Amino acid sequence: MPRETAVSRIGQRDIAAFARGCAVLGCGGGGGVALAERMLRDAVARSGPVRLVDLDELPAAAFVMPCGMLGSPLVLEEQLPTGDEPFELVAAVQQAHGRPVDALMPFQLAGANGVFPLAWAASLGLPLVDADGTGRPMPIMATAMGLAGVSPTPACVVDGHGQRITIRARTRERLTTTAIATLAGVGGLAAFAFDLMEAATARRATIHGSVTRALAIGRAALSRRTAVETVLTGGRVLARGRVHQVERYRADRHRGGSVLIEGVGTAQPRWLRLEFQNEFLLAVDAGRVVATVPDTIAVLDSASGSPLLVDEMREGQVVIALAGAGPEIWQNPQSAAVAGPAAFGLDLPEGLATPRGVGR
Template sequence: MSPGTLPRRIGRRDVAAFARGCAVLGCGGGGGVTLAERLARDAVERSGPVRVVDLDELPPDALVMPCGMLGSPLVFEERLPTGDEPAELAAAVRDVHGRPVDALMPFQLAGANGLIPLAWAAVLGLPLADADGTGRPMPNMATVMGLAGVPPTPAFVVDGAGQSITIRARTRERFVTTAFGVLAGVGGLGAFAFELMEAAVARRAALRGTVSRALAIGRAALGRAGSVESALGGGRVLVRGHVRHLRHHGPEQRTGGSLMIDSADGDRSLRVEFQEEFLLALDGGRVVAATPDTIVLFATETRRPLLIDELREDLLVTAIAADGPAAWRTPEGLALAGPAAFGFDLAGEAPR
């Protein structure tokens, strides 16, 4: 499958590649994909392959549900989903909208949350739209649909134990505050759906072709077809070398930090700044990649994308970057997803 080619179905044999692509797009965060990959594979084995549809294939009034898990990746790995979440979400949506969901879509196609909607689509027997809302992890539930003016509510949270909460908010700020308050009330993890929209709206508001792209990236990362750089759509190798000077800025590893990668020939060093994901790469003090760009570190010998928690001194890595989606590179998008949103002052230098 070449980059950008729409897969008609994601079956059992495709799940590993899709999971690897989601891990790449996690940019060192987004949670490990091992558990989510297993859930997706089991769901596809039980219910059959998931049909992947271009948004143009759906009727204009089809109801598209961006969804995923909201909460800590650690809680997700420690507290297994019950399996009731997709049916409970779909029922909550039907009760409020008075109509069934027609297609699912990842609200964030990165890390575990790229795979969860695939599993749910299999369980519900619904298609998965070839689109998502972020292209990489984003803070505070920021999405390109929000940039396009899609209202976030009514939004839905279920905990898999029969508890369902509907959120209605007048502003996006109030929505985010309420959503995290609800999350705390259901134990720090819940199945989540928001920014529901008809397909006609999704066609202009969502990032399109991203499920296909993740599958192509994963195939390349697994050595099955092409290069990761090509699958990323113009990705570039920043450096190959060893991790040095790995530092965390606080007592907890999740408070952010930095590292240096000394090139194998010793001629240069790349500095990478991270918080929950890789956010900034500088070569000789010059910014060569910055959020909303995709920035990923691979274990050179295995071609596996690394989580920040997996980094160690002297590890041999390859750093690759690719430009972020155009929707995030507008002034409004950069205000939510650019370096300044994470506290980096680049003195007017734009991401490259």
């Protein structure tokens, strides 16, 4: 018996909540959602609400396209999508795989990459699957589909100007390097589809309920009557206070930094340090690691409830730092190598050690 999703269609009244939820799950990264939200509103206004489906509702042979934008969020601010990306992408996929796309799915439901596939589904008149491949930002190509053995190629890259590139690689690592190199030829930003599969495979190889989860988180963040941490799995407040210090650095191949938050409302001074690269990765309280990737770690503006990007962190901001357990798929030794702290260059061999630069 197919499971029914909590929401059968996503329309205009759901968009703000969905975008806000994606921003929280972006963990301070994934790019700002404002542009993607505007594109989603335009697409829904033109084409109507998007049908949200559980994977069990689709025929076993239905072809599912995990998709999103590939490239730097900074490029996205300067090089706007043309609007032709979804049409070019499904055409490229059909040519490469010899079959039409039946449903879309975010390959990474985090930040803008959670919102774009919904806008594309509206433009194409196709359903969106209530699932995704990561549940939070992860290193490129690190997906639940990869853990399940889904072949990532043929993968398709399009730039919205009629340029289509198909990548056939023998390994996921080779696909990663080829895709990154391909970006240079398309201006640093492109629509991307990989890990394509039939619904029967997607049922065992994806993170279910991601879209409805983002909606629930976003509704809580917007209403301010429901604490966001209560709708996160294992959610808790790490600190309420003022940003005391923001440091940014480049170490080895990693660009990142740290945020020091001075807690308020406690008898003794309390300090929380958040380490970040493109997103928040680690939280340390009094020298003790209290949250680390693949956990969801987010910082909200205390007054507005809006999630803050790592690039938006400034001294003097009054914030709430939250954490919740990441998707279960990442909570095992097999996945730690591709999605745990070590995958981001953090040396936490036993999950407790404090890496260099933390708590100093």
